[in-house]
Amino acid sequence: QRGRNAGKQFIEYSAQFGLEAVNRHRLLQGLNEAIEHNHLFLMYQPKVRLHDRAVVGLEALVRWRTASGEFISPAEFIPVAEMSGLIKKVDLRVFEMSLVALQTLKHLGLAVPLSFNVTVSDLEDEVFTHALQRLVDSNSELKQLLEIELTESQAMADYQQISPLLKQLIDAGIGVNIDDFGTGYSSLKHLTDLTATHLKIDRSFVDSMLTDCAGEHVVDVIIRLGKRFNFTVVAEGVETEAQQQKLMQLGCDIGQGYLFAKPMVLDDLIIWLKNNNIA
Numbered sequence: 367q368r369g370r371n372a373g374k375q376f377i378e379y380s381a382q383f384g385l386e387a388v389n390r391h392r393l394l395q396g397l398n399e400a401i402e403h404n405h406l407f408l409m410y411q412p413k414v415r416l417h418d419r420a421v422v423g424l425e426a427l428v429r430w431r432t433a434s435g436e437f438i439s440p441a442e443f444i445p446v447a448e449m450s451g452l453i454k455k456v457d458l459r460v461f462e463m464s465l466v467a468l469q470t471l472k473h474l475g476l477a478v479p480l481s482f483n484v485t486v487s488d489l490e491d492e493v494f495t496h497a498l499q500r501l502v503d504s505n506s507e508l509k510q511l512l513e514i515e516l517t518e519s520q521a522m523a524d525y526q527q528i529s530p531l532l533k534q535l536i537d538a539g540i541g542v543n544i545d546d547f548g549t550g551y552s553s554l555k556h557l558t559d560l561t562a563t564h565l566k567i568d569r570s571f572v573d574s575m576l577t578d579c580a581g582e583h584v585v586d587v588i589i590r591l592g593k594r595f596n597f598t599v600v601a602e603g604v605e606t607e608a609q610q611q612k613l614m615q616l617g618c619d620i621g622q623g624y625l626f627a628k629p630m631v632l633d634d635l636i637i638w639l640k641n642n643n644i645a
C-alpha cells in the first residue's frame with residue numbers, strides 16, 4: 367500500500383515537475399520575444415515624505431503585456447528570468463526606459479529621483495555596467511536623479527564582490543537602495559559598513575507591524591539602524607493611515623504604498639505629479 371502510494375506520488379510529482387519545466391521554457395521564450403517587440407513597459411510608484419506626503423522619489427516597476435493582451439506579473443517572470451540570465455536583457459531595457467522617462471519628466475519640470483530594480487547578475491555584466499558607466503561619464507544631469515534597488519539577499523549573497531561595485535555607483539552620485547530589507551540575513555559585521563544610501567523595510571514587516579510585536583520590533587530596529595548609520599529609511603507597502611502614523615512615531619521619514627499611490631503608467635504619473643507636492 368505504502369509502496370503504491372509513493373509510486374503514485376512520484377508520477378504526480380514528475381508530471382508536475384515536467385509541466386513546470388515546460389511552462390518555464392515557454393515563459394522564457396515569450397519573454398525574449400517581448401523584449402524584442404517592446405512588450406515590456408514601466409509603471410512608476412511614488413515614494414513620499416510621511417509627514418506631509420510630498421513626493422521624494424519614484425520606483426520603476428516592469429510590466430509585461432503579451433500580444434494577446436494578457437498581463438504577466440513580474441513576481442512570476444522575474445524569478446524565471448533570473449534563473450536563465452535573461453534578466454540582464456530585461457533590466458537593461460528597464461534602465462533605458464527609466465532614462466527616457468526621467469528626461470520626459472525633467473522637460474516638464476517634474477524631475478524626481480527615480481529608482482529601478484537590478485540584480486547581482488546585472489552588476490556583474492559588462493554590457494550593463496558599461497551602459498551605466500556611459501551615463502556616469504556623461505555630463506547628463508540625469509545621473510543625479512537615478513538610483514538602483516538591489517535586494518538585501520542579493521547584496522549579501524556575495525557581499526565582498528558586490529560592495530565595491532555599489533561603492534562606485536554611490537561615488538558617481540547614483541543612490542543605492544537595499545530592497546526588501548530585513549529578509550536577507552545581513553551579518554552584523556556588514557551592517558556597520560553597508561554600501562548603500564537607502565534601506566527599504568520589507569513590506570511583510572510593515573504588514574504585520576500593528577498586529578505582531580515581533581514585526582514592530584523589526585521595523586523599529588531597522589529605523590534606528592538607518593538613523594545610526596545615516597541611511598535614508600523607506601517603508602514599503604504602506605496601506606493604511608494607522609501604518610503611516612506608526613511609522614512616523616518610530617521615526618521613519620519616507621513611505622511607499624497603495625495608501626499614497628499605486629504604480630502608474632507615465633501619462634497618469636504626470637497628472638498625479640502635477641496634483642501633488644514635490645519635496
Ligand code: C2E
Binds near residue numbers: 427440453482515
Ligand atoms: P519590489 O522592488 O520590492 O517592489 C515592490 C512591489 O510591491 C511591487 O510589486 C509593487 O507594485 C508592490 N506594492 C507597492 N505598494 C504596495 C502596497 O501597498 N501593497 C501591496 N500589497 N503591494 C505593494 P511588483 O511591481 O509586482 O514587483 C514585484 C517585484 O518584482 C519587485 O519587488 C521587484 O523585486 C521585482 N521587479 C519589478 N520590476 C523589476 C525590474 O525591472 N527588474 C528586476 N530585476 N526586478 C523587478
Ligand code: MG
Binds near residue numbers: 515
Ligand atoms: Mg524595489
Ligand code: MG
Binds near residue numbers: 602
Ligand atoms: Mg521592495
Ligand code: MG
Binds near residue numbers: 545546568569602
Ligand atoms: Mg519587496
